[in-house]
Amino acid sequence: MSYCVRLIHREDIAQVTEIDREAFPTMLPPTNYQRELKSPLVHYIVAYDDQKMVDGALVEAASRRPVPRNKVAPPGRQYIVTFAGLWIMAGEAHIINIAVRQSYRRKGIGELLLISLIDLAIKLNSLLITLEVRASNTAALSLYRKYGFVETRLRRGYYSDNREDAVVMTVEDIGSAAFQENLNRLKQAHSRKWSIALYQIAP
Numbered sequence: 001m002s003y004c005v006r007l008i009h010r011e012d013i014a015q016v017t018e019i020d021r022e023a024f025p026t027m028l029p030p031t032n033y034q035r036e037l038k039s040p041l042v043h044y045i046v047a048y049d050d051q052k053m054v055d056g057a058l059v060e061a062a063s064r065r066p067v068p069r070n071k072v073a074p075p076g077r078q079y080i081v082t083f084a085g086l087w088i089m090a091g092e093a094h095i096i097n098i099a100v101r102q103s104y105r106r107k108g109i110g111e112l113l114l115i116s117l118i119d120l121a122i123k124l125n126s127l128l129i130t131l132e133v134r135a136s137n138t139a140a141l142s143l144y145r146k147y148g149f150v151e152t153r154l155r156r157g158y159y160s161d162n163r164e165d166a167v168v169m170t171v172e173d174i175g176s177a178a179f180q181e182n183l184n185r186l187k188q189a190h191s192r193k194w195s196i197a198l199y200q201i202a203p
């Protein structure tokens with residue numbers, strides 16, 4: 001299996017909403033991605049499984065004969081497995097959300113998206129990245145810590161569904177040589193583990 005990261009397209013909204021509902025079922029009201037994408041401050045990316053189409057057609061074909069590497073499904077039929085959003089203002093990037101389809105978790109995809117978000121934040125001249133995460137979300141906390149995010153404060157009762165605390169995490173100086181060096185080391189380890197050759201965000 002391999003995954004391609006690209007900027008979100010309007011055709012992805014239905015699948016992104018589906019992943020959002022699966023990942024954040026208690027968030028009310030649900031995020032309106034039609035509206036969200038209109039903001040010039042917001043940047044969303046997705047990754048799709050290049051062996052599968054929305055209707056499953058490519059999967060069946062692939063089981064009989066391999067899909068040629070240069071032949072991918074057109075946007076709108078690509079099977080989106082993850083999405084993430086970044087909000088950028090005044091040199092600061094804020095990770096709005098990151099979610100992977102349940103059946104695709106623990107395959108390095110969340111990490112692939114986080115690497116892509118960090119690359120995007122650097123490209124857009126951000127100096128630091130912040131985010132909020134539920135205090136009980138051990139998977140996400142571990143992912144962010146791995147990439148150097150540190151817990152800077154606690155927002156008590158931040159989440160309205162169960163009054164859970166939010167942990168605010170930040171990574172500073174993302175343009176620094178030290179951060180870049182660590183990021184490259186993590187990318188190389190991720191690339192070796194998951195056989196990913198290229199880290200880039202397609203349009």
Ligand SMILES: CC(C)(COP(=O)(O)OP(=O)(O)OC[C@H]1O[C@@H](n2cnc3c(N)ncnc32)[C@H](O)[C@@H]1OP(=O)(O)O)[C@@H](O)C(=O)NCCC(=O)NCCS
Nearest residue numbers: 023098099100105106107108109110111133139140142143
């Ligand atoms: C958090 C999430 C995005 C991780 O995605 P994923 O594709 O499963 O994660 P990966 O396979 O890329 O794992 C990368 C790292 O994340 C951490 N991690 C992921 N799942 C974990 C788990 N179940 N328990 C502990 N650590 C976990 C580990 O540090 C892991 O690194 P390792 O492989 O070296 O141990 C995914 O669990 C998800 O979509 N959760 C629901 C939505 C959500 O909570 N988003 C975060 C909002 S702030």
